[in-house]
Every structure is written in structure tokens, then in C-alpha cells.
Amino acid sequence: MTAELTRGQNHPLPGARLEIRVSAGTPVVAGATLGDENGTVHGVEGVAHPGAPTLPGLEVSRQAAADHRLAVDLDAMPDTVHRVSVLLALPAGGSGPARFGAVAAPFVAVTGLDGDEVASYTLTGLEAESAVVALELYRRQGAWKVRAVGQGYAGGLAELFADQKLSQAHQLAGSIHEAVASGLARSIPAPPAAAPAHRPDHGATPRTGPGGTGGPVAPTSPYDSQGAPGPGPQTPGAPGQHGAQQPYAGGPDGPIGPGEEPATAGQPSAPAGGRPIDYSHPRRQTAAPPPPPPAAPPAAPGQPARPVAGDATGWSMEERLYNQVWGMFEDLARTTAAYRSAVDFADSRMEKELDQALSDPRNRIGGQGDAAREAARGRHAQLVSQAREVLDRDVAQLVAEAEVVEPALPAAFARWDNPVWHAYRVPMEIPMAVRLGDLHLPEADRVRVPMLIRLPLERGLWIDSGRSASLDGSFADSHEMRRLGLETAVAHAARLLAVYPAGEFTVHVIDPAGSGAQALAPLVQSGVLAAPPAQGAAGAADVLARLTQRVDLVQMALRGGAPDALPPGLDTSQQLLIVNDFPHGFDDRAVNQLRYLADEGPAVGVHLMMVADREESAGFGPLLDPLWRSLLRLTPVADDHLADPWVGHAWTYEPPLVPPGSQVLQQVLAQVAAARRSWGR
């Protein structure tokens, strides 16, 4: 069990023979000093360093490196030694960084001889320091303990040694740097790029490089190559703005962006590094503030502001567009609610007035009754036209907004006919959401609101291939509906495959009767499926059994708190199971497994997409009702069955179909397949 130490924390040591591992993203000098009860080091013979690597019970490496292993045998130490300080320093001179603030936080771990970590410590919050006491091993009442120190020195090794009351501090520091420089001259000029330091403890250490994928990373500091394009990294700032020893000095006390380069940059004693420096906390790589949203151009007086894409809050353009789309959705729902309630009111008022006119006996003679009726109708028409005017005004605004938002949408949010799909590249990150279709209301036919659903999916999908009274009046027969249903499902699945990074989304298909071969062809031929569509009852049972087992395993691992104990070879990507022609080929057992997957799957990344007509599975009785209810129902033709969360209007849903004759789906899937192959899945 590793104890992750924080600064100042201590931990008992189990044995005398230990190894201290050091991982830094950049070459560092590692050494150790032996001190007495008061921490005083008596002379240079109490210091192990590259020039004198071996002391009784202690050995350090001879040169600067990104990784070190220091061997320690506490039993072999002289009895006068009460404190062993493990120190790290950046090699002086040369091209490397001159301050720990410019490099990844070093990581030190104390391990037993069997390699088990006893304690580990990540030295965060370093700034201008070029030497640091990382750990100390100390004797307390006959037993040895380790303490995380993290005390840095801006003056380098000389200051560090002087602090330990070593008289020849400056001389020693000079000779160490000399030894290191000669060692460096012997060794390979620069460590290979993108060689992330060996980090035994993945959870506790910062990741090296963007996403760990090994882009072109500067050899010295993995954090330099990303971000911080700002012009003024070395602006001399007010001294003493941040204490040099303050933990997290550049970190969570506020995201610091390139635009507002802070005063920490120029500690007066900080030797100037030669490159822009990112002050973000090494473990928090997304802490940079979002670029400001696009400002709406000033509106002409009396005119509504011209809409701008991304005019909403969010940390990224994607999030802003997502929020903007939801804002449009809500505004349209509410505007329509206002219109409908005004029209309802006008209707009921006219009814009442007409009733009154009719029931008043005086109106039965002469033209009074006609006049009253006419007046009532006029009032009705006036109110309705007023309401319509307001609605038209709002809808025009939303149309204008949609016109700028729609072309700006990223692929995951965009329609298939959006040019962004022709410039499709397999993404590196999972998008926030995916577009499952369009929504509109009859009053505002011109506004199509993208229906964005957050990823990862929280519910399975049900593509209803049942006979529904389609809105345009055309009656599709059941065979046609089934074909349309599966085509829609394929388009949804292709989109999900395309918006996930390569290898992070896997699609399984159960097509028991093989009736969907034609519609499934784009998926099958491009080779993006994990396996060919499973056919027959046996095939269905096999796929279900595998997915059920996966859900079981991942659930057990998560509940047991041991997500890294999953068997090797288990595919940890998100899984989507497309079931065509349900319930053909399904027996009771398979149906139960399907229900289990629908209930338990989404939480562990297994999703269902049923292409089914509910009536056909009526033979199972009410058993399947919870299944249908747990799925998000979508239709292959326009249908008004979705309600918004604010007012509860019935919105007309339109599936996102690939424009006829377009090859965009095939092109995108070919790219996905190529990326999957290169990913090795």
C-alpha cells in the first residue's frame, strides 16, 4: 500500500534496505546528505553526489538523468547519522531549464527491495528553485521514518548545502556541477523527445505530454510545448508576489492565462529560462481560462442584436455552442408557450362573449347581436394577430441565430449535410454531446433545433420501426418502416463511431434473420464493426452473453474499488449493441439478458440500440414494458413524441439522415476504420 505523502507528512519505513526512485521529466542531479540530530552535515564526506557517488549505506548515480534509483541501507549508516536528506538539483549551465517551475513536478518514491512502493511524494509548487530537498529519512527513537520535505532553494545547491551548515557549500556545489557537466558531455546529448519519465504510480503523477500520446514534446519540459503562446513569459514582476516555497504557487489559486501573464514569472532570483513557461498546475492541464466568447457586434438602436455563434457561457467553443443550442431550444419552447397561451385565451374569451351575446334576450331583435358577435370575433382576431406578431419577431431572431450557429457546429453536433463532415478527422477527444436529430414545432416550422444528447449516453436508444401515423400523411408499410428504422440506426451508430476517438467505441450487431444486411452494409463493408453481425439464436445468445459478462466484470470491479483489476484484454471502450428484428431469435433467457443490459449497461458503458416494433414483442406481455420505458424512443420518420423539459410541448423529431446520393457516411466510416486499424483493434 503506497502512502502518498503531502508536504511535511511522514511515514514509517518497514525495513532498512530501500530504494528511492526519482522521476523527473527532465535530467536532474540526485544526491543525498547525511546529517546528525540537528541536521548538520559535517564536511563534504557526508554528501553523496555524482562526483562521489558512494557512501557507507548509500549510493547515488553518477550523472544527471530523468530517472534515478538511489540505493539506501540504513543499517549500514554510521550511528552518528540521524538524517538522510535526498536532494534534487537541476544541472547548471547547458541548455536545460534552470528552475523547477519550468519543468514537470518531480516524483519521488521510496520502495522496498521487492519493488513495492512504501511512500511517494510529488513535489508540486516549485517555482524559481533550482535545488530541492525532496525527502528525508530520519531516525526517531531507534526507528527510521520518511518525511516529504519539498524544501526548495532558489540559490541552488550552494544555498541548500549552506542551509545544512556545510562549510564548504559553494565549493561542493561547484564540484558537483562540474562532475555532472563532464558526465553529461559523455552521455548522449539530449534525451529522446517524448520519452515520458517512468512513473510507477499513474494515478498520482502528472501525465507527461498532451494526453500522453507522445506528440513532439520538448525534451526538457513536457509542459512547454503546449499552451503559453503568450508573448511575455519573462516579464519581470513585482517581487515577493508569491512566496517561493508556497505550494501550488502557480496552480489552483486561479487559472492563469497567456493573456494575463502573472507576476510570478520574474522572481528576481529566478534565472531566465529560454522558453515560454506555462504556469498552470502540472496536474491540472485544462485550467487555462477559456478564450473569450465572440462578442456580438453592437446592435443598431431599436434592432435586436445580431446573433453570433458561440454566444453562451462555456469553457470551450464546443461547450458554448452546446449551451447556445439549449438556449435556443428553451427560448423557442417559451416563446411558443406564450403564443399558445395567448391564442387559447383569445379563443376562450371569444367563446364566452359569443355565449353572452347569444343568451342576452335583447340581442334577439335588431342587429345588436350580430354587432356583438362581430366585435367578439374582432377582438379575438386582434389578440391573435398581436400574439402572432410577437412570435414572428422571436422566431425571426431564432432563425437568424440558427443560421450562424448551424455552420459553426462541430461534427458531432452537425447535420450530415454540413461541410464539416467532409473535412472529418478522427477526433482525439470525446465530444460533449452528439446530435440525434432535429426538433421543431408546428408554429415555427423554420427553426430546426439540433437535438443534442450528452455523451456518454445515459439511456439506450429505441428506433421505433412500428407503424406510426407519420406526419406527412404518407403511410409507410411495415417492411419499409423496418428498412428505414435500420438505416436510421446505422446513421446513428456511424455518427457515434465517428465522434469517439479511435478504438473507444465498439459496435456489435445482432441481426438474427439476416434481414438487415443491406442497411447494415456501410458498417459491415467499412470494417468498423467488432465482428460481423451475429445471426441466428446462437449468435444472439453469444453476443449477449459476452456483453453481460462485461457488464458484470466492470460492475464488480467498480463496486470493489479495483477498476485496474480487470482482466487484461477486456475491451474498456464504450459498447453499443444494435439489435435488429427484435424479438426474432430471442428466447426468455436472451430477453432477460437484454433487459439486464438496458438497466445496468449504461452505467458501465454498454448501450443498447433496439430497432423494433413494440407490437411484435407483445407476446412477452408486460415483461418488456420497463425495457421500452428505459430507452429513448426515436423514429425513422418525423414524429411528434418528444417533450421539452420546460413547458412540455410535443416537439416534432426528425432523424438525421444522410442526404440522398451523398457518400459522406462511407467516407467517414472509411476513416474511422483506418484509424481503428492503426490503433490495433
Added chain:
Amino acid sequence: MTVNMTKGQAISLQKSDGGSLTSVRMGLGWQAAPRRGLFGSRTREIDLDASAVLFADKQPVDVVFFRHLVSDDGSVRHTGDNLVGGVGQGGDDEAILVDLQRVPVHIDQIVFTVNSFTGQTFQEVQNAFCRLVDETNGQELARYTLAGGGAFTAQIMAKVNRAGQGWAMTAIGTPANGRTFQDLMPAILPVL
């Protein structure tokens, strides 16, 4: 320029420069009950609630209160229920925002009410007030002091109604009794 309104006084919400108000906030503030000693959590909290009832031709069409925070059309929004009150130094503890431009055309009156949900009368509440603020520039248009009122648990504060092309506001200040706006309906109807 704040008008300390008295009962029945009406002010127009036309701005002095001729422009009409577009957005107003009805704010309600009161001082929390003083903490009792050892078992402070047993202090009898004072929970006042602000509500807005939207009328079309003297019929209630919609209501915005702590269980329905946004009117269906989105023009009237409640910022959320405060159950205990504030420091009593003039800040709003509950607020209702009205976007007058977006109010549906058939809504011609919006009545603001205050209820004591926990049942204390206004005699027991310290520093309670209700005010109307022009949301676009933060100017206070009208203020009504509740504290020191009689033994009532509710008050019909004010109404904004359509007047010509714009809106006008009338202070009402009729005391009533009731836990939520529903209990006030009989008292509201005569003031429409």
C-alpha cells in the same frame, strides 16, 4: 429617485426620457430571526415568499412562485426560494424578474404578493421591505416597507399593468392572511 409608495398610489413605468421599461425586478428582503443560544438550529426561521400572478382579463393564467420558478413563457422568473431571510440591510433575499417585453400579449396585469410561509405576522419580522427595481440600470423605482405592519401574514404588494404602449405600476399594500398565493386569490381579485 426612489418613491416611497403609499397605499393605492400609482406610478407609471415610463422612463423620464420617454423610453419604456423593459425589465423590472421585484425584490423582497427581510431580516432573519435572531439566533437562539445553544440550539441555534431550533430558531424559528422566518420564511417569506414572493409570488407573481399573471392575469389575463382578470383570470389567473400563470403564476410564478417557489414551486414554479419560471412562467411557461419565460418572461417572469423567480430567483429561488430563501427560507430564512438575510441580514436585513436592504439586500433582496428573494427576487422576481419580469422581462416586460416578453410578457405574452394577453397578460395585462401581474400582481406581486408576499406571504409568510412559516406563519409569523409582519409584526414579528424585522426590516422587511419590498421594492421594484429597473433591472437595466439598477435604479430603485419604488419601495414599500412591510415591517411594523399589522397582524397579517400576507400582503398584496403591487401590480404592474399595461397602460397604453407601456406598463404602469400601482402600489396596493392590501394586507391579507394566507400561507401561499392561493389563499390570497379572494383578496387579489378586488384590486384588479
